[in-house]
Amino acid sequence: MLAWPAEWQTASQQIYHAAPAVLAGRVIRPKPAPAQSCPVAPLYDLADMSPLIYKVLSDTEWHAATLCGEFTGSVVDKRDGYLHFSTEPQLFETVRKHFAGQTNLVLLSVRAEDLGAAVKWEPSRGGDLFPHLYGPLPVSAVISVSLLPLGPDGVHQFPNQLAGRE
Numbered sequence: 001m002l003a004w005p006a007e008w009q010t011a012s013q014q015i016y017h018a019a020p021a022v023l024a025g026r027v028i029r030p031k032p033a034p035a036q037s038c039p040v041a042p043l044y045d046l047a048d049m050s051p052l053i054y055k056v057l058s059d060t061e062w063h064a065a066t067l068c069g070e071f072t073g074s075v076v077d078k079r080d081g082y083l084h085f086s087t088e089p090q091l092f093e094t095v096r097k098h099f100a101g102q103t104n105l106v107l108l109s110v111r112a113e114d115l116g117a118a119v120k121w122e123p124s125r126g127g128d129l130f131p132h133l134y135g136p137l138p139v140s141a142v143i144s145v146s147l148l149p150l151g152p153d154g155v156h157q158f159p160n161q162l163a164g165r166e
Contacts, residue, residue: 051144053085053119053131055108056099062106062145070136071108082120083133085110088162090128095148095156097125105148107159114141 057074065071076098077083086094091107099105112119112131121129146159 003084013128051087051112052109053087053112055083055085055110055137056091056148057103057108058096058102059104059106059147062108066139069140070138072136081134083135084134085112085119085131085139087131090125090130091162092158093125098111099148099156101150103119103150105156107146107148108137108142109146110137110141111143 055071057071061071061074071083072078073083083096115133115137118133118135120132120134122132124130144159148156148158151157
């Protein structure tokens with residue numbers, strides 16, 4: 001197993017976090033406060049929220065991506081010609097179906113909007129529209145990276161902001 005740099009590790013297993021704020025799985029970006037507002041309480045522009053999409057990959061794949069600045073895909077992604085992502089409601093079934101029992105996994109969170117036109121929403125499992133990225137994923141576009149450890153029951157344990165939603 002890959003050893004994470006100490007600065008990425010915390011008690012919550014959140015190992016990388018560059019987002020200004022995350023609320024109920026959505027990123028909200030601070031907007032400038034009007035001059036008469038109290039500077040201590042930042043305001044958030046809720047209209048600026050964009051859905052998060054998720055990518056599951058091995059910690060080794062993620063480490064390689066951080067070294068070169070982008071993730072170009074897993075074997076399955078390269079075979080299919082695009083990077084597979086899931087929305088929050090799709091994520092749990094994706095992990096159960098495609099990653100059951102696998103260790104050393106990480107979960108990337110990305111704002112779909114930040115990837116622009118390279119994201120295509122295409123029908124897949126059960127007719128659901130899944131986000132597919134046609135091109136590499138820049139490491140700079142990743143909002144957070146969380147470990148996906150297996151629990152004692154052999155089921156993946158999701159980060160706190162997603163736990164209990166499956």
